[in-house]
Amino acid sequence: MEPQAVEQLLDAAFGRDRFSRTAYRIREGAEAVAELSFALVEAGLLVGTIQCWPVAHHAAEDGAVTPLVMVGPVAVRPDVQRGGHGRALMAHMLERAEGAADGALMMIGDPEYYGRFFGFDAAATGVWELPGPFERRRLLARAVNGHAVPAAAGMIGPRGGE
Secondary structure (H helix, E strand, C coil): CCHHHHHHHHHHHHCHHHHHCHHHHHCCCCCCCHHHCEEEEECCEEEEEEEEEEEEEEECCCCCEEEEEEEEEEEECHHHCCCCHHHHHHHHHHHHHHHHCCCEEEEECCHHHHHHHHCCECCCHHHEECCCCCCHHHEEEECECCECCCCCCEEEEECCCC
16 A cells, blocks of 8 residues: 555544654654554555554663554554554554564554453553553553563663664
């Protein structure tokens, strides 16, 4: 799918001010993980997209860096929302992540939705920090592909060196 079409969909779903959000600061300078980022196309038109990003947990105590994969944005064209497209994109990404993710998954999202349907929770993220404002209850994580969620205090940000 053309990158411009994806950007237009993200603008429609989240607004043009989306670049000022904390999620964009976390993944600054990174390229999306191709194996875990998908577009949903129907009849030649972009319906939805999911992107995942290589980020890291930088432990406060010892500086240890633990790779994570940041999930999102997940966006569906406004005129076809609530049709299960976002859920299908998440399910497909999670299936692929079980064999391809090089770290646990993390995201900023609705805990009721992403917990109920996809197993994300805030159990370990309560001591994490982000490089900008966020609602602590919306900072979620999930173990995947044998990678545990770091439970230590630390900052989430770019991996660096990639």
